[in-house]
Amino acid sequence: MNEALLSVSRLAKSFQSGVEQIPVLSDISLALAAGESLALMGRSGSGKSTLLNLLCGLELPDSGTISIAGNVFDSGLTSNGHSGERRWADLRRQHLGVVFQEANLMPAMSLLDNVRLRAKLAGKDESACATWLDRLAIGSLADRYPDQVSGGQRQRAALAMVFAMEPALILADEPTGSLDRLTADEVADELFRLQSDFGCGLILATHDAELAARCDQRLDLAHRASS
Numbered sequence: 001m002n003e004a005l006l007s008v009s010r011l012a013k014s015f016q017s018g019v020e021q022i023p024v025l026s027d028i029s030l031a032l033a034a035g036e037s038l039a040l041m042g043r044s045g046s047g048k049s050t051l052l053n054l055l056c057g058l059e060l061p062d063s064g065t066i067s068i069a070g071n072v073f074d075s076g077l078t079s080n081g082h083s084g085e086r087r088w089a090d091l092r093r094q095h096l097g098v099v100f101q102e103a104n105l106m107p108a109m110s111l112l113d114n115v116r117l118r119a120k121l122a123g124k125d126e127s128a129c130a131t132w133l134d135r136l137a138i139g140s141l142a143d144r145y146p147d148q149v150s151g152g153q154r155q156r157a158a159l160a161m162v163f164a165m166e167p168a169l170i171l172a173d174e175p176t177g178s179l180d181r182l183t184a185d186e187v188a189d190e191l192f193r194l195q196s197d198f199g200c201g202l203i204l205a206t207h208d209a210e211l212a213a214r215c216d217q218r219l220d221l222a223h224r225a226s227s
């Protein structure tokens with residue numbers, strides 16, 4: 001049986017703007033098995049980043065549920081008023097590989113130390129970290145600091161960090177958005193190759209139709225909003 005790694009049911013999210021409540025996402029349901037990938041598409045402002053933020057607990061939904069690897073989250077408030085913040089933080093540290101638009105590297109640490117830190121926080125083997133940089137073709141830059149390498153090399157380091165933690169699910173927001181076509185294709189190749197090697201889930205928000213076409217599923221938020 002292909003059990004869902006991620007299942008999302010009837011998720012809704014709105015933001016307050018002055019006195020107005022602006023709906024951004026409504027009735028979002030999806031399921032993703034381990035080893036599957038899904039592209040989130042839609043025009044600017046359609047809610048792609050918001051959905052990724054909901055899927056890693058950085059925002060809480062107004063309603064609906066999210067289940068990741070058997071951990072079930074809802075709008076966050078329990079009967080005694082506590083949120084699921086702690087459980088989300090544990091899940092992010094151990095199982096969710098998050099790659100957002102700006103590669104989130106610690107500026108005062110070398111690329112290798114960034115990768116090591118990520119592995120350590122996830123309780124994973126730190127000795128393999130140099131190998132991850134090698135696999136992403138930036139092994140020779142291991143001792144450089146993030147501001148001493150290019151944007152594409154920082155994106156590769158961010159991917160090395162994600163894979164060093166052996167995530168169950170990768171959430172990537174425009175992971176190749178700031179790169180030229182050739183570098184974008186190389187980074188995307190690595191992302192899909194490693195995702196397939198690991199058999200983890202992948203959700204990526206993108207405006208790039210070629211990148212989206214490589215995913216097993218596509219969810220077009222703009223299309224949903226206008227249909």
Ligand SMILES: Nc1ncnc2c1ncn2[C@@H]1O[C@H](COP(=O)(O)OP(=O)(O)OP(=O)(O)O)[C@@H](O)[C@H]1O
Pocket residue numbers: 015016024042043044045046047048049050051
């Ligand atoms: N914290 C917030 N407070 C108020 N409104 C917000 C907040 N975050 C996002 N929004 C609004 O929600 C809508 C969806 O934003 P989101 O960033 O999810 O879109 P997106 O599809 O990722 O856009 P892009 O492709 O431009 O990155 C936008 O109209 C945005 O202005």
